[in-house]
Amino acid sequence: MHRHEHDFQQIVWSVASMLALRRPDDSRIATSRQELDRFLSQQPSGPGPLCHEFMARADVWRELPDLAKYGKFGKSCAVYEFDWGFITEEHGVWNFYSADAWRAGTVSYFDRFTDAWGACAAQELDSAVKQARNNFYISYEDGSGAFASVSLACVMGSKGQMLARKWLAETFIPKIWPQMHTQALDLFHDLAMSPSIAHAISQRRLEMPAIRA
DSSP: HHHHHHHHHHHHHHHHHHHHHHOOOGGOOOHHHHHHHHHHHOOOOOOOOHEEEEEEEHHHHHHHHHHHSSOOOOTOEEEEETEEEEEEETEEEEEEHHHHHHHHHHHGHHHHHHHHHHTTHHHHGGGGGGGSSSSEEEEEEEEEGGGGSSSEEEOSSSHHHHHHHHIIIIIIIIHHHHHHHHHHHTTTTTTOOOOOHHHHTTTTEEEEEEOOO
């Protein structure tokens, strides 16, 4: 083998190794039917190993001083732990915490998860115009307020929250979240989105009707 061919092969192997290390696999973000049923029926698991790992981090102590002070989330905060991280729920707001993201540096991924939301939820957003009344709405916020990857909130009352939980359990967690997670964590993925979606995100007014009541 000529030297330049050997060098080229080494470069190919190096790039392939980088891709293998840096491209997350969305199958790793799979959530079992049992876990989804538990979430749907409001049976929180409570903090587990991943939640405790998150709470022990120095950057978490710095960004969430109350959590550092008391060593736990508030009494009204429910925790659902999964293989990929955990969700906290409080007053109709769901915060998604990805272990891959916090281990890589939470702050670095706020914008990428926001862009991934716009890209992966585009079809649902486009359908908003066709939706009539009696829908619940999910509003998106980047996770910075809770030092999370993603924050979703139901902006209607208790009936809306019930429908929102059903949509989260049946659509978002098993289908949209794995795609979002993979795209956000994949530094090689170009998270392009339409100008209208980008504007909606910048105005923090990304609302999505998902299920007709």
